Amino acid sequence: MPLEVAYGRKPVVTRRAADGTSVSSASSPKLVATMLEQLAVQPGQRVLEIGAATGINAALLAELVGPTGTVVTIELDDDLAASATESLEAAGYPQVEVIYGDGALGHPDHAAYDLIIVTDMLTGLSIEPRRVVSLP
Numbered sequence: 001m002p003l004e005v006a007y008g009r010k011p012v013v014t015r016r017a018a019d020g021t022s023v024s025s026a027s028s029p030k031l032v033a034t035m036l037e038q039l040a041v042q043p044g045q046r047v048l049e050i051g052a053a054t055g056i057n058a059a060l061l062a063e064l065v066g067p068t069g070t071v072v073t074i075e076l077d078d079d080l081a082a083s084a085t086e087s088l089e090a091a092g093y094p095q096v097e098v099i100y101g102d103g104a105l106g107h108p109d110h111a112a113y114d115l116i117i118v119t120d121m122l123t124g125l126s127i128e129p130r131r132v133v134s135l136p
């Protein structure tokens with residue numbers, strides 16, 4: 001993909017359903033930056049992301065938590081989970097744990113988390129958050 005598209009102003013749709021509906025995308029860089037700013041990640045923290053998609057946000061999270069932190073990312077689509085794993089390894093982030101599954105259930109095996117970021121619309125989250133930040 002051309003870099004000007006990947007780093008442009010719009011989300012990049014990476015997967016469509018048979019009827020053409022978008023089912024996965026890389027969020028726009030501005031949205032990603034805003035979400036990460038609001039999340040205020042600190043080095044050493046344990047972060048759970050729900051919605052791995054391309055894996056780019058998980059890679060940014062890995063940079064922010066640094067070598068003493070942990071990033072776990074969950075993806076509902078098995079093909080996308082596999083490609084996120086490959087991309088993260090190829091980009092030098094093999095430490096990011098990509099889980100294929102429903103993020104609404106969380107991932108207790110790696111709990112507890114300092115922060116949880118949800119990058120898609122999600123209802124019925126089974127985790128009880130202490131503080132919720134949502135974008136307008």
Ligand SMILES: C[S@@+](CC[C@H](N)C(=O)[O-])C[C@H]1O[C@@H](n2cnc3c(N)ncnc32)[C@H](O)[C@@H]1O
Binds near residue numbers: 119
């Ligand atoms: C906007 S994309 C996320 C962008 C992603 N963070 C990135 O860096 O490319 C939303 C993703 O969330 C996934 N998703 C939706 N519901 C989910 C759920 N309940 N559990 C896990 N992943 C989910 C979708 O399959 C889709 O790939």
